[in-house]
Amino acid sequence: MSRYRPPRPRGSRYITPEGEAVLRNELRQLWKVERPQVTATVHEAAKNGDRSENGDYIYGKKRLREIDSRVRFLTKRLEEITVVDEKPKDRDKVFFAAWVTLEDEDGEQSRYRIVGPDEFDVSAGKLSMDSPLARAMLGKRLDDEIMVSTPKGDRYYAIVAIDY
Structure with a gap:
């Protein structure tokens, strides 16, 4: 071997x-x-x-x-x-370094920041931009719905807030 x-x-x-x-x-x-x-x-x-x-x-x-x-x-x-230290001009859209608040189908909210792969820490709410959830969020706008495939099945989320 x-x-x-x-x-x-x-x-x-x-x-x-x-x-x-x-x-x-x-x-x-x-x-x-x-x-x-x-x-x-x-x-x-x-x-x-x-x-x-x-x-x-x-x-x-x-x-x-x-x-x-x-x-x-x-x-x-x-x-x-x-x-990336500049904030985007369109703040209603999800870009790199955004804090995004998601609401799932059960009404539970979670907040994540989209960061690079060298600094992600899920327990601190930092998602790698290469992760499936972050990829689904990038480019979306406030109140858009996203779908993420997980091992337990497809999960649907709504984007509730975007902060920079």
Whole structure:
């Protein structure tokens, strides 16, 4: 059995200014704070002699690989993303970075913000613009109805409010 994993499909390149700040802070934290600490730990562990049985050395090197991998990803991603900080002229239509309030068939309301794939957090009400629900909302207007196919069947929602 091979270890090959096909590359995951690229997400959209759009991000909010808040999302970009989070990615830049993570990159700075990893590169300026965490990596020097782990490097110092590995250096001290290497002085102790036998590295094959030295837990600090083994796990420190593993953590360095994880940090370097994440730093490479963040650096490349920050180069290719587009920060969307302008609000659209037509505020009655759903675009990227909109807060949308939906009402389902049972009358229950839920509020979501459409964000980029690097910053989505469903528990905080942030949907990736690549998700089926966000795709159904994009381009719709106030009081429009949308349909989303779910594993439990088709769900219908009405757009109750749009905020930017």
